[in-house]
Amino acid sequence: xxKLIGIMFFLLVFMNGCGVPGGGVSGNNEVIKKxxxxxxxxxxxxxxxxxxxxxxxGNQEKxxxxxxxxxxxxxxxxxxxxxxxxxxxxxxxxxxxATIASSLTTKDEVIAIIGPATSGASKAVIPNxxxxxxxxxxxxxxxxxxxxxxxxxxxxxxxASFQDSFQGxxxxxxxxxxxxxxxxxxxxDVSSDYAKGLTKSFEETFKGEIVADxxxxxKDKDFKAILTKLxxxxxxxxxxxxxxxxxxxxxKQAREMGIEQPILGGDGFSDEKLVTIAGxxxxxxxxxxxxxxxxxxxxxxxIEFIEQFEKKYDKSPSAFNALAYDSVYMLKEAxxxxxxxxxxxxxxxxxxxxxxxxxxxxxxxxxxxxxxxPAVVIGLQKGKQASAEVVNP
Numbered sequence: 001x002x003k004l005i006g007i008m009f010f011l012l013v014f015m016n017g018c019g020v021p022g023g024g025v026s027g028n029n030e031v032i033k034k035x036x037x038x039x040x041x042x043x044x045x046x047x048x049x050x051x052x053x054x055x056x057x058g059n060q061e062k063x064x065x066x067x068x069x070x071x072x073x074x075x076x077x078x079x080x081x082x083x084x085x086x087x088x089x090x091x092x093x094x095x096x097x098a099t100i101a102s103s104l105t106t107k108d109e110v111i112a113i114i115g116p117a118t119s120g121a122s123k124a125v126i127p128n129x130x131x132x133x134x135x136x137x138x139x140x141x142x143x144x145x146x147x148x149x150x151x152x153x154x155x156x157x158x159x160a161s162f163q164d165s166f167q168g169x170x171x172x173x174x175x176x177x178x179x180x181x182x183x184x185x186x187x188x189d190v191s192s193d194y195a196k197g198l199t200k201s202f203e204e205t206f207k208g209e210i211v212a213d214x215x216x217x218x219k220d221k222d223f224k225a226i227l228t229k230l231x232x233x234x235x236x237x238x239x240x241x242x243x244x245x246x247x248x249x250x251x252k253q254a255r256e257m258g259i260e261q262p263i264l265g266g267d268g269f270s271d272e273k274l275v276t277i278a279g280x281x282x283x284x285x286x287x288x289x290x291x292x293x294x295x296x297x298x299x300x301x302x303i304e305f306i307e308q309f310e311k312k313y314d315k316s317p318s319a320f321n322a323l324a325y326d327s328v329y330m331l332k333e334a335x336x337x338x339x340x341x342x343x344x345x346x347x348x349x350x351x352x353x354x355x356x357x358x359x360x361x362x363x364x365x366x367x368x369x370x371x372x373x374p375a376v377v378i379g380l381q382k383g384k385q386a387s388a389e390v391v392n393p
Contacts, residue, residue: 029133032109033342041084042077042341044069044331045104047115047125047136052092053218054243056271057117057320061139062087064324065114067312072328078335083328090116094124101125105132111335111343112136114327117320119143119164119194122157129156135347137330139323140291142167142267143193147369158350158369160291160327160360162393164194167266167289168201170375170391171239174287175206178377178389179262181236182208187226187250189242190215198241198266211235216246223250227257237261243268248277255282262287270319270378280383291360292322293376296388298359305359319360326358 036043046065049058065085073082086108090097097116104110105128113129113136116122122141126149129136136157138146142164147154175181184206189195203210211233214226227250230238238254240247240263247265254263255278262285269288294306294316305325309317317325333356334349335341353365363371372393379387 028106032105032132033340033344035109036111036342037340039341040081042081042335043084043086043108043110044328045100045108045110045113046085046087047090047097047100047104047113047121048087049092049115049117049121050087050089053245054092054118056244056273057140058089058092058115060271060318060320061115061117061324063309063313064139064317064321064326065328067309067321068325068328070312071308072332078332079341081341086110090121092118092121094121097121098124098128101128101136102132105129105134110134111341112331112346114139114324114331116141119146119197120192122146122159123193126154126157130154132343133347134343135350137327137350139327140267140320143197145193145197153368156347158330158365160323160330160358160363160371161267162291162373162375163370164197164266165201166375166393168198168203168241169205170289170377171198171264171266171287172202172205174377174391175237175239175264176208179237181262183235184208184210184237184239185212185214185230185233185235186210186239186241187214187216187223187230188240189218189246191217192242194243194266194268195241199239202239202241206239208236216242216250218243218246220246221249223253224257227254227259230254231257231259235261238263240265241268244271244274245277248274251278251286252282255279255284261285264288267291267319272318275380275383278383283380283383286380288378290319290376290378291373292317292319293378293385293388295385296376296390299357301357302359322359326360329358330356 088100119141122138139160188199265288270290337349338345361373363373374392377389
């Protein structure tokens with residue numbers, strides 16, 4: 001009898017935890033919605049890579065978020081309520097990112113979350129934000145499957161950036177049209193969802209010949225074996241989808257071995273540490289897609305953003321600064337259109353965002369929660385930006 005009672009008690013707890021009407025997940029969400037509506041502040045969670053392997057991305061995005069929140073609060077907030085940030089460090093770890101997403105939604109009862117910065121961590125948070133029904137914007141997660149997985153739109157995640165398939169197409173077309181290239185080699189990070197997505201869309205778009213396809217893993221340091229094989233081949237450029245740490249080493253070692261062909265990459269190159277790692281003298285004929293450039297033609301809003309950012313941080317803004325800044329203002333615009341200030345209403349309005357004037361370009365959210373917006377192709381010579389070409393979708 002004791003065993004039977006124990007089993008019945010377990011089943012009762014389990015059923016309530018699975019969202020049975022009147023309790024569990026469903027009941028908790030209704031409670032949280034009421035708390036959000038009655039709150040004296042707009043609580044926004046921040047789930048970023050503030051330490052660990054890709055901390056540079058997360059800290060840049062934190063700067064953009066802090067600037068935007070400061071501006072909004074100084075102007076009176078959102079519907080008279082000041083933004084309250086709850087910022088947490090996921091340590092560049094996907095499991096930690098998922099744990100933080102759960103904590104922000106259930107313990108801190110935030111109305112929305114900004115972050116993570118990377119694709120893998122962004123995908124890791126989806127189960128928890130979906131369970132809590134809390135809208136989340138990744139400023140720079142570009143993997144296509146973040147917003148659409150197995151043909152299904154992920155209801156509660158959005159992005160401020162364009163996705164990998166768009167970057168791969170842009171880079172393939174840039175190689176064919178601007179560089180008049182006919183032969184490519186690929187050197188790709190096989191351990192990264194980000195790199196896999198970039199590689200796939202590039203291969204589907206590039207009409208020339210791919211004469212070699214080499215792989216490496218994140219944290220690899222020595223690429224001489226790969227580069228020795230490439231040096232024996234005839235090609236017009238290297239396509240290098242990956243993050244700045246490994247990309248910088250590959251560029252450095254390639255140039256030191258006498259490989260001088262142009263090198264193309266995605267927005268993972270968009271960090272000043274790339275030049276530091278590779279060495280400015282090795283950074284010639286480097287091209288990459290990004291979401292923002294101070295040198296690209298911009299609106300009055302862009303000019304004002306640059307001025308305010310430089311005033312606050314005494315440096316020029318990066319693409320990651322700009323994307324995170326836009327993410328906050330995307331939430332502001334959507335919240336101002338909400339009939340009630342809660343996560344449910346906010347999710348609906350984010351999905352309908354139209355002609356939003358961001359500093360990374362005017363954007364409209366499509367049915368898959370991806371913004372239609374322009375890209376910028378940056379060209380580097382001797383480690384300095386030599387060109388910035390705006391490319392529309």
